[in-house]
Amino acid sequence: MKLNHLLCLVISLGLLSCIQQSEASKTTNRNLSKLEQKKEADFKFWVWTGASKERSDSAYTAEYKKYSENGIDAVLINTNTDPGLLARLTPLAKQEGLEVHAWIMAMNRPGDSIALQHPDWYAVSREGNSTFDNRPYVDYYQWLCPTREESRNHVLGLVEELSKVEDIESVHLDYIRLPDIFLPVGLLPKYDLKQEEELAEFDFCYCEVCLSEFEKMHHKDPRKMENPALDIEWKQFRLNRIKDVVDDAYEIVHKNGKQLTAAVFPYPEMADHMVRQRWDKWKIDQVLPMIYHNFYNEELDWIGFATRQGVEDLSAKETKLHTGVFVPAMNGDQLKEAILQAKNNGAKGVSFFDGGALKPEHLEVIKAVN
Structure with missing residues (x-):
């Protein structure tokens, strides 16, 4: 009799354990299923956020839950x-x-403890000032040279370490360019600036490595040009050096089973003009142009308009x-x-800058549109 009671107890405990495991599995599967559905969705919502x-x-879980419950699919952390x-x-x-x-x-690495040990790694202006200790516009502008082997390898090393993290989807490049040769027109009053031509203090990179490499290719020195802004080879040289960093990053992250994405200026021709960035020529999986109309x-x-320009420039690419x-x-209506x-x-989607700015009215819109 006691044996039968013991057997019943064992069976009951076993059934209870199975039920608990089943419920836990269902919860996990629901979240995984949700993730798979979002991957297959025609239109994706992203959000840039810090950490x-x-x-x-628990604070992060609450934040991520808020995003997910209101229709956001991806976080850029x-x-x-x-x-x-x-x-x-x-x-x-x-x-x-x-x-x-x-x-x-x-390429903009403010306060990078390793890079700061190497002052020669930094981009140099036409005036001869290095962003190591003479920063254009704002104090956090400390730009590395994309040509110098040591500085570009440092950036690519950081990309590789991030790409090895299990279960991330992509490494997302920001500030993948040179400093602004022209600021967005809406920001000029903030800095009390007029930019009607390319100004020497905002024109980069004139470091010894860039000048030497360019002269080997084209047999001329940009410092001796009457107006370097008119020399297409000089501009193209710098566009290509940024492209080289991106293309190498693409190979690295794909080797580790990840994608490469990037935050870029509104559309390729504009990015070319403003920040030496021609992103329609890059090897990259997805781009998130920052089409900040108020800027x-x-x-x-x-x-x-800017979205259509970029889409058309990418029409021959994947x-x-x-x-x-x-x-x-x-406000909410404007976001819609x-x-x-x-x-x-x-x-193919919209990314929101940034998570901290999303108010209840914005989240309601995102959820409803989704």
Whole structure:
């Protein structure tokens, strides 16, 4: 009799354990299924967001849950190139059904403890000033040279470390360019500037390595040109050096089973003109052009215009375009219009800058449009 009771107890405990495991499995599977559905969705919503070691896991879980429950599919996380922090946060975001992308400030490396030990790694202006200790526009502009082997390998090494983090979808390059030769027109009053031509103090990179490499190729010295802005080979040389970094990063991240994505200027011709960045020529999987209409004193329909320009420039490539929008400049109705402008002009999704700026009215719109 006691044996029968014991047998019943064992069976009951076994059944209870199976039920608990089944429920846990269902929860995990629901989140994984949600993630798979989002991967297959025709239109994706992304958000740029930051991170710090000091925040608790529960705080991150609450943040990621808020995004997921309101229709956002992917988070681009800036961990200040800390792969350990990224590895900690990735499963938390994935548990909420989100894709994870490792957001890195690439050529602009303010406060980089390794780079700061090498003053010669930094980009130099036509005036001869290095961003190591003479920074254009703002104090956090410390740009590395894309030509010098040591500086570019440092950036690529950071990319590789991030790309090795398990379960991320991509390494996301930001500031993958040279400093602004022209600021967006809406920002000029902030710096009390007029930029009607290429000014020497904002024209980079005139370091000894770039000048030497260019002279080997083209047998001329940009410092001796009457107007270097008119020399197409000199501009193309610098465009190509940025492209080289991107193309090498592409090979590295793909070797590690990840994609390469990037935050870029609104459309290729504009990026070429403003920051030495011609992203329609790159080897890259997805681009997120920052079409921040208010920076350029433009109306909301400019988001559609700039999106269409980029989509058409990428028409012969497999690279997908997702429009980036600046949330603080918009209320809920305006955000809805921005999303529709992007969607109706060929974007595959929209990315929001940034997570901290998303108010309840914005989240309601994102959820409803989705």
